[in-house]
Amino acid sequence: MYNYVVVNCSNCRTPLQLPPGATSIRCALCHAVTRIADPRDAPPSHSSSSHLGPPVPPSPYFHAPQGAPPNPHGRKKAVIVGISYRFSRHELKGCINDAKCMKYLLINKFQFPESSILMLTEEETDPYRIPTNKNMRMALFWLVQGCQPGDSLVFHYSGHGSRQRNYSGDEVDGYDETLCPLDFETHGMLIDDEINATIVRPLPAGVKLHAIVDACHSGTVLDLPFLCRMNRNGQYGWEDHRPRSGVWKGTNGGEVISFSGCDDDQTSADTSALSKITSTGAMTFCFIQAIERGHAATYGSVLNAMRTAIQNVGGSTPDLGGGMVTSLLTMLVNGGSLSTGGLRQEPQLTSCQPFDVYSRPFSL
DSSP: OOOEEEEEOOTTOOOEEETTSEEEETTTTOOOOEEETTTTOOOOOOGGGGGGGSOOOOTSSSSSSSSOOOOTTEEEEEEEOOOOOOTTTTOOHHHHHHHHHHHOOOOOOOOGGGGGGEEEEEOOOOOOGOOOOHHHHHHHHHTTOOOOOOOOEEEEEEEEEEEEEOOSOOOOOOOEEEEEOHHHHHHHOEEEHHHIIIIIITOTTTOEEEEEESSTTTTTTTTTSSEEEOOOOSOEEEEEETTTTOOOOOOOBOOEEEEEESSSTOOOOEOOOOSSSSOOOHHHHHHHHHHTOOOSBHHHHHHHHHHHHTTTTTOOOOOOOTHHHHHHHHHOOOOOOOSSOOOOOEEEEEEOOOOOOTTTTHHH
């Protein structure tokens, strides 16, 4: 479905998608022209020198994150996307809260350097950090660019998700799952095939990537080959979602595990029913709560705790406990979304390889 060739800009090294048949491409960021005959030697264009208007801040995607050199155990990098679609009919109230909570968790619980976390929300003033289609694609390229054995990568997304008909026969349910950037109505959605090709398939041996995707229809949004089908008693089995065509959807030796907010045919809630304080994505809140309450010994215990918490919404009032996450939520602006009754969504876990979810220790 995707016949694009990815080349690096000859000037700023930003990955560019070359349309079929093109012999050159102009970088939208630095305006340099890369000629495909020898893209590394193509001279930079100087046409941008006559560009009028205020200077554009340097793109965060040009270089590796600043800070201390990587330690012997590898670097930690994260891309966090929270989209509220404010002032539109698609507005969500909890997604930027989700992004802030996830950043807080990664820094304080898992020692991710703040300089190695790329936040994309509407609250950002840097134009490269607004969660548009182009910026989300660039952020995903940045996340895996230059990764080395020992690195730990995280992609967190909170926003709208959707699905569209798949005609290639590669999807078990006949649909491609999608993420909806801020400008999805004019610039399109990110399709699971493209997400897989960008951050899953290139991942080399020794690199670990976790995705936490809080969106509707997100069960297999990374197009990983195996889905952990778990019942309400915690019993599970792995479903094989490898395409019948034989197209490889796994990694280049690395490890990818994804937690998602719901199954492919379900929706994910944006609610204040869980926190009782402010609006959040149900899945993000329950993921962080599972870690905060000590239920993160294994991948199975995390998934079980998330599913149990969501099943119990509408029952007894949850004990928030006053821990790290609760104190952070208290600091955030109170949202207005109300929810009564239980939530129907069931968080899912997918992976590039089957494994024993109750014996493998969870870590980011």
